[in-house]
Amino acid sequence: MLKNYFKIAWRNLIKNKAHSVINILGLSVGMAVTILIGLWIWDELSFNKSFANYNRIVQVMQHQTFNGVVGTQNDMPIPMGITLRQDYKADFKYAVLSSWTGDHILTYRDNKVVQNGNYMQPEAPDLFTLKMVEGTRSGLTDPRSIMLSASAAKAVFGNADPINKVIKFDNAYDLKVSGVYENFAHNSELREVAFITPWDLYVDSEPWIKRASTRWGNNSFQIFAQLNPNADIDKVSAKIKDVKLKNIAAQGDKVGATFHPTMFLQPMSKLHLYSEFKDGVNTGGAIEFVWMFGIIGVFVLLLACINFMNLSTAQSEKRAKEVGIRKTLGSFRLQLISQFFSESILTAIFSFIVSLLLVQLSLNWFNNIADKTLSVPWQNPLFWIGGVVFSIITGLIAGSYPALYLSSFRPVKVLKGTFKVGRLASMPRKVLVVLQFTISVVLIIGTVVVFRQVQFTKNRPVGYNRNGLLRIDMRTPIIHQSFDAVRSDLIRSGVVTEMAESGSPLTGVWSNNSGFEWRGKPAGLQDDFGTIPVSTQFGKTAGWKIVQGRDFSKDFLTDSSAMVINEAAAKFMNFKNPVGEIVSNGKKYTIIGVVSDMVMSSPYDPVKPTLFPMLNQRGVVVNIRVNPNVSMHEALAKIEAVFKQYDPSSPFGYIFSDEDYAKKFSNEERIGNLAGFFTILAIFISCMGLFGMASFMAEQRTKEIGVRKVLGATVLSLWQLMSKDFVVLILISLFIAVPIGYYFMNGWLQDYKYRSDLSWWIFALTGLGTIAITLLTVSYQSIKAALANPVKSLRSE
Structure with a gap:
């Protein structure tokens, strides 16, 4: 019996080729989207699970209350790590201090490469x-x-055995390779860590690290830990929550209502998916995108299933006699339902095979957009079992309504020729078309709003000129020691107009300090300033805008104890005329100028109050302003030649500031691109359904169109007649979709402090575009039917 069902299903597929192609292609695209989203979600949910002790690994974090505002961070002081190791041994198996991931020079013989890595304690x-x-x-x-990842070992040593070989680290230390480990998984917090060096080397190489080893107020490090098997994360968090508060007070730092640090443990299972906090409460993170794309996947597959339902029920009159004869010959309704389900399942199986081909062809492109390394698990039996189940479920969903509808026909009416589907029979199909385009329109609105928000933030005034600005990281002290000579040579070459050192790049604030005093500071006010030491030439190099006072100058020896502040800092200190005011933090600084706020951290947040004192030691980056009248290719060649002349042992590397700034939008752009991709496919699927419906309606109304043409109807009037029904359905979809899209996207925008508005033209343009797409889709069949010779359509009877 089952064999017979599928045999008849196959014959029906072959008989109705156009109908079958539309169904299979629509379903395969919908299933391909669902598979891609499923792979993406699985990768997200598997984040960090490559670590064997995933369930017991935590990162130590803290909530800090500043002036009533609670902020959450994973920056830690060194003494916190020491305290956990010594005083909480019963709770922690390991507590490991770590630096932040940074790039360093690894040299072996004549081979010099730059790799990212961390300093960590031996238990890491x-x-x-x-x-x-x-x-x-x-x-x-x-x-x-030093321990190297497999990829770093390959880059440094090629195919040679690296164990016990000595490499030069940052042209300063000889380190012996003690181990090679497999690369960290791409979906892990440590995926960029290509090497690990000992923490003791970090302490020995940087004097400020030694000073920070006893300071509870210096939050410049990370702490990862592993709980003992019998330790409960919530109870341990409660134990350690006041550790920093007590010790920082003992060191004489001010604590109280305005500054109150609370320590807690964040499990590795939440580091990626639940990374966002607001007022000390975990509000979500990447898990929101998991839900969002999961819902999109379900909706896109639903659109494809709706196409199947619509086209199958639209063919009802053609299948009515078949149903009547089968019932007359003794077929039960359950048997007919099984027959129609077998057709839909067979279609779903073919669609699944085609969808796998589509997934494989698009996977590289999809990985580039999503920043993933996804692959189809061809050899995993669970994948194939899941694929079969997925196909059957899709087939059952797609075939449910047609099976129940077609099997309900009464054989007496069908065989007597009195059977008519009636006007109400088309109502479910119309409802499904409205549902299809409601989903599509909501997706379009969401995609437009995401892209507009990204573009709106990109166009935000940043307070300096990013074009032609280079950043070169200083990994060795040589360029600093020869700074004046290097600067003179570059300016003399004509390719550079200015050059400066700084303690942070222009696209980030890497240092924050508190405890400053100034005239009129309210009692109990807790300050927290971004602090970026800069050399004299920094303002001219960056192109910042002085709004009060003056810039740094070598003509004033007193500038060694001066600082420039931004407008946000002046506002925070409540200075209307800040120039000449004294700010102290162990050392007294005179404010000599105020600059326009520069967007250096997140472009979506307000500018942080920032101080720019004079640099009195080596900066971490060199900023170079390229001459706009010189080609970038020529400029880079000459800049590299000068740097190689003074520091031949270091590889030359640079970062364009505008590209570095653009990376701040990578997450939103990635989500927008993925949403746009899925939206286009959703529209494609919906249009395929419209095309099929228009084709069927044109076929059904062939004689009507012939009569109208004989009576003088024009092609334009016939096109209007065929198209207006679809336009009405789309208008209903817009009426439903616009409020839904507004509600959800307005809520999404509230997460951004610097955000675009929901302009009326977004909805108007979406509506006009949807109507235009609809008319283009149905016009081919409408015009084809209108142009047909009426003699052929009328002479059949």
């Missing part, structure tokens, strides 16, 4: 259960050692 390899390729996890016990 055991904490993160490194999968060793060579060596053991105890490789960080020697302070002059």
Whole structure:
């Protein structure tokens, strides 16, 4: 019986080729989208699960209350890590201090490469259960050692065995390779870590690290930990919540209602998906996008299923006699339902096969957009079992309404020729078309709003000129030691107009300080300023805008104890005329100028109050303003030649400031691109359904159109007649979709402090575009029917 069902289903597919192609293509596109989204969601939900002790690994974090506002951060003081290791051994198996990931120069013989890595304490390899390729996890016990990822070892040594070989680290230290580990998974917090060096090397190489080792107020590090098997994360968080508060008060720092640090543990399972906090409460994170794309996947598949339902029920008159004869010959309704379900399942299976081909062809492109390394698990039996189940469920959903509808026909009316589907029979199809385009319009509105928000923020005035601005990270002190000579040579070459050092790049604030005093500071006010030491030439290099006072100058020796502040800092200190005011933090600084607010951190947030004192040590970056009258290719070649002349041992690398700034939008742009991609496919699927429906209606109304043409109807009037029904349905969809789109996107925009508005033209343009797409889709069939020779359509009877 089952074999017979599928045999008849196959014959029906072959008989109605156009109908079958539309159904299979529509379903396959919908299933391909669902598979891609499913792979993406699985990757997101598997984030950090590559670590063997995933369920017990935590990151130490803190809530800090500043003037009644609670902020959350994972920046930690060194003494916190020491305290956890010494005083809470019963709760923690490991507590590991770590630097932030940064790039360093690794040199072996004549090969110099730049790789990202961290300084970590010796227990880090055991904490993160490194999968060793060579060596053991105890490789960080020697302070002059280094552990490399497999890719870093390949980059440095090629195919040679790296174990026990000595490399030069930042042209300053000889380190012995003690181990090679498999690259961290792409979907893990440590995916950029290509090497790990001992924490003791960090302490020995940087004097400020030694000073920070006892300071509870210096939050410049990370702490990862692993709980003991019997430890409860909530109870341990409660134990350690006041550790910093007590110790920072003991060191004499001010604490109280305006500044109150609270420590807590964030499990690794939440580091990626639940990374956002507001007022000390976890409000979500990437999990929101998981839900969003999951819903989009369901809707896109639903659109494809609606196409199947519509086209199948539209063919009802053609299948009516078949149903009548089958019932007359003794078929039960259940048997007819099984027959129609077998057709839909067969269609779904064919669609699944085509969808796999579409997924494989689009996977590289999809990975580039999504920043993933997804692949189809061809050899995983669970994937194939899931695929079969997925196809059957899709087939059952798509075939449910047609099976129930077609099997309900009464054989007496059908065979006597009195059967008519009636006007109400088309109502469910119209409802489904409205539902299709309601979903599509909401997706269009959402995509437009996301792209507009990104563009709106990109166009935000940043307070300096990014064009022609280069950033070069200083990994060695050589350029700093020869700064004046390097600057003179570059300016003399004509390719550079100015050059400066700074403690942070123009696209980030890497240092924050508090405890400043100034005239009129309210009692109990807790300050927190971004602090960026700069050299004299920084303002001219960046192109910042002086609104009060003056810029730094070598003509004033007193500028060594001066600072420039931004407008946000002047407002925070409540200075109307800040120039000449004294600000102190152990050292007294005189404010000599105020600059326009520069967007250096998140472009979606207000500008942070920032101080720019004079640089009295090596900066971390060199900023270079390229001559706008010189080609960038020529400029880079000459800049590299000068840098190589003074520092031949370091690889030359640079970052364009405008490209570095653009990276701040990468997450929103990635989400927008994915949403746009899925929206286009949703519209495509919906239009395929309209095309099929228009084709069927044109076929049904062939004789009517012939009569109208004989009576003098024009092609334009016939086109209007065929198109108006669809336009009415689209208008109903717009009436439903616009309020829904407004509600959800207005809520999404509220998460951004600097945001665009929901202009009326977004909805108007979406509506006009949807109507235009609809008319284009149905016009081919409408005009084709209108142009047909009426003699052929009328002579059949």
